[in-house]
Amino acid sequence: MAMMETPLNTWLLFGHAPRYFPDTEVATRFPDGHVHRYTYADFARRAQQLMHALDALGLEPGERVATLAWNSYRHLEAYWGVPCTGRVLHTLNLRLSPEDLTYVIRHADDRAILVDPDLLPLLEKVHARGGLEGVRHLVVLGDTVPETTLPGVSAYEELIAGRPSAYPPRDIDEIAPLGLCYTSGTTGRPKGVVYTHRSTVLHAIAASSQAAMAIGPGDCVLPVVPMFHANAWGMPYTATPYGAKQVFSSGPLDPAALVELMAAERVTVAAGVPTIWMSVADEIEARGGLPELRHLLCGGARPPRSLIERYRRDFGIPLIQVWGMTETSPLASLAWPKERMRDWDEQRITDAVRTRAGLPLPGVQMDIRDEEGNSVAWDGESMGDLLVRGPWVANSYLGDEGAAGFTEDGWFRTGDIAIGSPHGYVVIADRAKDLIKSGGEWISSVDMESAVMALPEVAEAAVIAVPDDRWQERPLICVATRPGSTVTLDRIRDHLERSGFARWQLPDRIEVMEAIPRTGVGKFDKKALRARFDS
Amino acid sequence: MAMMETPLNTWLLFGHAPRYFPDTEVATRFPDGHVHRYTYADFARRAQQLMHALDALGLEPGERVATLAWNSYRHLEAYWGVPCTGRVLHTLNLRLSPEDLTYVIRHADDRAILVDPDLLPLLEKVHARGGLEGVRHLVVLGDTVPETTLPGVSAYEELIAGRPSAYPPRDIDEIAPLGLCYTSGTTGRPKGVVYTHRSTVLHAIAASSQAAMAIGPGDCVLPVVPMFHANAWGMPYTATPYGAKQVFSSGPLDPAALVELMAAERVTVAAGVPTIWMSVADEIEARGGLPELRHLLCGGARPPRSLIERYRRDFGIPLIQVWGMTETSPLASLAWPKERMRDWDEQRITDAVRTRAGLPLPGVQMDIRDEEGNSVAWDGESMGDLLVRGPWVANSYLGDEGAAGFTEDGWFRTGDIAIGSPHGYVVIADRAKDLIKSGGEWISSVDMESAVMALPEVAEAAVIAVPDDRWQERPLICVATRPGSTVTLDRIRDHLERSGFARWQLPDRIEVMEAIPRTGVGKFDKKALRARFDS
Structure with missing residues (x-):
């Protein structure tokens, strides 16, 4: 007997709103x-x-x-x-x-x-x-x-x-x-x-x-x-x-109506996938910003750097990356800056924080493991499978399906490939299945998409792997351009090279389409793209 | 089998700081x-x-x-x-x-x-x-x-x-x-x-x-x-x-050193009892404020209104009331404003929020009961015993002492007398034992202290009940004046009457002292005052 053993059920919280x-x-x-x-x-x-x-x-x-x-x-x-x-x-x-x-x-x-x-x-x-x-x-x-x-x-x-x-x-x-x-x-x-x-x-x-x-x-x-x-x-x-x-x-989703609603109801915090914030950015700009919005939570996929910069620079709105999955309830990590960064300029904070998947929430533990199952160092370079555990992480699926998703020592395998930064932020390099293996080396589809979407003529971009006899896999760029714009493979290769990609990583094929297909939750649907172009 | 049954122990949190x-x-x-x-x-x-x-x-x-x-x-x-x-x-x-x-x-x-x-x-x-x-x-x-x-x-x-x-x-x-x-x-x-x-x-x-x-x-x-x-x-x-x-x-405590430390280390949030914030206010003023301080948490006793107003007006620092006890871990309620109050002016927020003990934290439940044990309405008037329960509230004392402090239906009796406001904020009227019963009516010692401390010549004030043959109890005002100031009983009676106290509530005795004695945790020590003046 010491502290009340009040059960943590919905009744503990339900009475709060009507009473207070x-x-x-x-x-x-x-x-x-x-x-x-x-x-x-x-x-x-x-x-x-x-x-x-x-x-x-x-x-x-x-x-x-x-x-x-x-x-x-x-x-x-x-x-x-x-x-x-x-x-x-x-x-x-x-x-x-x-x-x-x-x-x-x-x-x-x-x-x-x-x-x-x-x-x-x-x-x-x-x-x-x-x-x-x-x-x-x-x-x-x-x-x-x-x-x-x-x-x-x-x-x-x-x-x-x-x-x-x-x-x-x-x-x-x-x-x-x-x-x-x-x-x-x-x-x-x-x-x-x-x-x-x-x-x-x-x-x-x-x-x-x-x-x-x-x-x-x-x-x-x-x-x-x-x-x-x-x-x-x-x-x-x-x-x-x-x-x-x-x-x-x-x-x-109706972008104009959504932005109007945010303004009319004076929303302070909103949450959505990157494609949402891409869709409504022009509407927010047309309105001259949303002064009562304190921050946007952005997850489900990595937002392109250009999007983060646009919201910060043009609207003064920090786009806070959220990482999680259905299996993690879903919040596992969020990209808030640290006390040590109080005097950093926005550029440096974008590099170290806003382009990352975040700091694990207390309660959630993360581990990044190499192919042999050994934990890798959080050194900003070593890449591996991301594992998580904690009191709001699943330990199984209904009917015990997909048991391979859970390790014997009590972790959930996320299927994401991650890098831990020395500052403690986790970087999602890619979904394991979206990573492109070319000539024995890895190319992150997410990094490449983020870079391509910084081009002014590009509205959306998704990168998938296509089979290649010589290199095993090669990146294919799927692009939707902004109204009235066009873009070429050369222009993209040139831009990627100037953004720091190695020559062997540059794509040699482009597919221009009206819009990138999306999944039920608004992410780019790479499964659909692969089905269309893999053959 | 569904979610991990990770135990909630210190190991869940300990590894976070060194890793991230x-x-x-x-x-x-x-x-x-x-x-x-x-x-x-x-x-x-x-x-x-x-x-x-x-x-x-x-x-x-x-x-x-x-x-x-x-x-x-x-x-x-x-x-x-x-x-x-x-x-x-x-x-x-x-x-x-x-x-x-x-x-x-x-x-x-x-x-x-x-x-x-x-x-x-x-x-x-x-x-x-x-x-x-x-x-x-x-x-x-x-x-x-x-x-x-x-x-x-x-x-x-x-x-x-x-x-x-x-x-x-x-x-x-x-x-x-x-x-x-x-x-x-x-x-x-x-x-x-x-x-x-x-x-x-x-x-x-x-x-x-x-x-x-x-x-x-x-x-x-x-x-x-x-x-x-x-x-x-x-x-x-x-x-x-x-x-x-x-x-x-x-x-x-060394007020000057504390304020210097807050400035040098660039503190954003600090926590302490009202007497601390009284002690350091002049130091903060001399320094021209503490621009990096976002808010102060103030609990252990109700801060006088004049203190809240001074921090807000002169330093731009919100003083957020915190209410809790050793038995509640201790955070039970905190006085943050609501979304409905976004357009209110500071005066109105001070009245409805900052002078209150706060909104119960989700997880903590509160009940205010009359002498018959019935829950009273949260109408801003009905007063009663404050009871709390929740997963971080004690259900007993070591060795099962003080069992009367816990009800049969699972609540902890705080010993505070409270009023629930229609906005959902709890107001601590007084400790049950500090409430003054005069002529069959109640006088809140805390209300009276708060009013007296608004007088510019008063540094600190504590009000206790003294036995009275005719009225049962009467309020006695213990006052410490500011350096070079004096104050009289008439001046205080006059001020209290203009502040809304009824004539029968006004004190008829004053004791001026160099400083109000304090308890080990810095609160006014009313037990010591009663021992000195009750006879």
Whole structure:
């Protein structure tokens, strides 16, 4: 007997927002331009009505309740309402093909699905493939049920209406499952990561840190990253108890509307993948900046240096790199500058900090190992496989698939190739499978992309390996140019050579396209590019 | 199987500073003006040498290793070195009387004591009272052992010298004891609070939050609050893994030296009791401010409004109130403004936020109960006993003493009388025992002190209850004036009436003294005042 053994479950955090932040707002912009707005007091009442509704549906503890939904206040209600009843929230990736969705829903053994109205046609395709055989309840996130071929669909608002708005806290074991998210599956079938109450509560607390997202009660946050993707980087689980105002942009990305929303709601911190911040930069410039934005969190892929510099120089906005994966909840490292760098100029900080994947968060441990499995020195040069461990890192996939991803001594193999800097920052050289092996030496596709995107005529660039008889692999540059611009292979080779690339590393093939294809979470889809050009 | 069940013990955090912040500094100023300076790489090597030294002393796991020491880098080494070996760090309060120290050392069953050289005479007095009978090792925190009547004293530097600087991590259960701290005991004997690895790790992570101390890798922190007092509010356990530079001021407070140290080391965040910030305000003014200081954390007692206003107005430094107790690790609430208040002027924020004890940190739950034990509304008026609970709140005292301090339904009774504001901020009206009951109504001693200290001629003021035949109790004002000033009872009554106090609340007795006596942790010592004037 010493300190209280309070379980780390969602009930520890759920009561905070309604009690201490009852009039703080949650704002959701819908694609038609309408902004829905309510307070945390409203949120908590409705989330508790949802808890009663889930009980009324007869779902058992531990059963999966899925969402197939854009970011919105109703999705936020499910984030808290589902786990607070002891059930498991499964966030379905709406960018998956009907085939993959069918696989995932069946694999997860989902019992109920909460679906946005415009995604019903997608679910109909899943139904046609037999994907909904185990699903007993379909709930459309709206007032009424639109026309659909799906049987027995009910409306969310009707489901929760009239139910009590207070729900007695449950004594949930902290290692009970809370959520389920499938990796986007760039290789093989998607694999399920099961979050526990403990891992999510720890992550929620750690994420508010000055070393992490740095969000507190004075903030207004906007996760552009989807709520179906690694819990929107955990932002909703942090912002809610810490009392930050939350803003959601529902539906597909509309750069002009997004920037207008950020300005109108006075967002202080937003989070998204680099391609998002590329898409909206011109809009921010046209508006003359976003003076209330304190910093942008940028992860999922390495942002090109030119993007970091543009935001800093033209808008005065630091772009803070975030590194993590679905398997790491996801925050593992963030690139904040150190006390020792207080007098450094921006150029030096960009070199040493902003172009890196960050300092590991306390709680997360990292190791970089060579091919023999020995830890390499953090000397800024030695490269190896990045391994992580910690209380919010997965130790397995659902059904014990992909066991090779976990070492016998308790680490998760990220599949990233990394370098540790002497300053303690981790540099992601590449995904293991994206690294180009040419003539026995390695070329980082990410480094090359970053350099190519610094060219003014280039809008986007992705580099993939193509087989080569003599050199084993050679880099191929896929480029989308800015409107009215053109670019040649020579121009790119010349620029890369001046940027420090060796002659043997320079690409000898270019493919110009209208836009680089993207994955469901907005990253460049190299799998699709390889399929197109590898042959 | 889902997420790693990594235990929350000190080893989860200890490796962070040397690996990711090897060249970040720890600076300690000693009373002779000398500043010792080393890096986290040095710190970690020496802390691990200490771990080996503790093993060599033959101490068993779970045995208590005490410190009787000022803030310093060696004290920091003990903070980590002792718990990482599975032993328990007992921070002795050097302001206690030899009698109380004797009681505490025997009660805790301390096996070893690490003591600062200038505190050996105090320990000699404890020895004379038989307080060291169970203590097997006395280690003086220095290079050599000064002259002393104590037998068998060794020197810290000799003890750790030559030992290996790497220590294999131990697999410590997260609910194993990590530390022990006695409450300062304003009533009755001091009682021991036992911190666990889990509670301290959770607190360390939560304390770095933007809603808490808001410290990260870019910061330089100075805990003016002693390391023997509730772990210096947990600052060393947070700053070390988060990579903030740490600055310690060793020895008794010297206002001019402290301000000089803050300026020279470029401190961004400092923590201390209100009397500290009162003492140094003139020094800060003489220096024209401290431009690199971002905010001051102020707790242990409610700071007078005039102090808050002076720091804000004259120095541009927000004074952030912190509320907590030894039993709460200690951070329970901090007074940060909310998003809804972004457009408020400073006056309004001072009223609603800065003069309050804060918003509870996520993880900490609070309840205010009336005399019948019913929760009262957070309406800005209803007053009651403040109860708290959470994973870093004590559920008992060592030896199960003071069991009345814990409710059957799992809450800790703080002994504070509080009001909850509709905005969610808690207001500490008074310590239950300091509230003045006059003619059946309550007078808050803290409110009255805060008002009196706004008078320019008053340096410090403390209000206590004195027995009264007719009214039961009446307020007595104890005042220390500024140099060259005088103050009268009439002047104070007049000022209080204009400040909104009712006529029946006005004091009818004043005692002018050179300085208000203080407790071991720098708060006004009302127990001493009552002993002097109650008769």
